Amino acid sequence: MGQSLMNRGNAGILAMLAAALLAASGGTSLAHPHVFAEARLDVAVNDDGEVQALRHLWRFDDLFSSTVLVEFDANQDLKLDADELAQVADTVFQSLAEFDYFQIVTADGRDVAMSVPERMVADFTDNQLIILFESRPKEPLPLQGKLNFGVYDPTFYTAIDFVEDEYMAVENMPGYCERQVVRPDADEAIAQNQQTLTEAFFNDPTGNDLSKIFATKLQISCTANG
Template identity: 25%
Template sequence: MRKILLTLGLLIALPQWAEAHPHIFVDASHKLIFDDQGRLTAVRVTWDYDEMFTMLMVEDGKYDTNGDGDVTGDELEAFRLWDANWPPDFGGDLVIHADGKDQALEGPTDWAAEWHDGRAVSIHTVKLETPLDVSKGIVLQNYDPYFYVDYEVTKTPTFEGRSDCKAKIVQPKPHQVSAKTAAAIANLPADQTPEQAGLPNVGQYFAQTVEITCGG
């Protein structure tokens, strides 16, 4: 999946501001999981991919064995791990911020896949390296630093293990990215990332922020 994603994103980088926009679209949702002490221990992440990327992925993996346009029944088992082969430097585009810092996360586990109305759905669990006291609140973001992928949080998170938490989705502020920076990113050669070119992490400016508070 990541190979297809990066190939698409890099090949279509053209020297116009409009071409700095993403070309893969994901509806993201999250379940926050707490232990018996009320600490955050993991996030169950669901990604609903757009129809175009779904089509490319299904054709690449030959998952639709009966050619009916859907991945269902026995096909789903082969499909379950289609999104699981992450390279070592890919952190899942998930950020959990609390106590003034980004929290350390483990690699994804518990993979599942579903098929919703012609769209591929990938599900995985990300555990925190250390259980987190959330009494001061936390911030969650799902974004691609280079903005090849646009993650849209389509619903507020659900909670497992606590009933006193609430969440608010704060919309992004894309105007913070200058036209000059956007053009520089769009003009990068296909074998160079914005990070390698010393350009800023623009994905954060297009990302929704989920503010979560528990208790009190």
């Protein structure tokens, strides 16, 4: 995937995401993912050693992308023009608002509030839908202690995968910090959370933390500044 994906422009994820969010009210049908995406996350750090922004890129599977194309190709010319791409981006943007745009950020185990992204950009290249957006912490977030960054769908409808560890990167990371990509072991995660994985947990129509348990995370561990 790499840098080439960052150059791809504006296309068609929204329909499937909107459908996914509508399906979230269906309960048990969401026991496993129906939509798949390869992702890249870049954590940008400013010169003061604070997290400036999270830059997201998601590339969706062929089936989902084809569905988006069919749903948003209003003039039926088998492509998505600028207006259609803008509609896709707006749909995704609105649909994911209540799910915090599938991102989770913690500092020493505490949730970090993120500002709403200014916008999303959709692109459709090589028959695949690509979504790009940037978000920022609501309050200054210094690189201290242990910070975790993850991307997951709480309804477990969409599986977001970071294929290579390099797809979770830190820009301008200080020398007093270390970066690690954490990929939870499925059996171990189930064992550690067995008491909470009840039938009610899986049938909760508002979503659950199952995908959070299995989500790949970027972990930044820092000693005292300097």
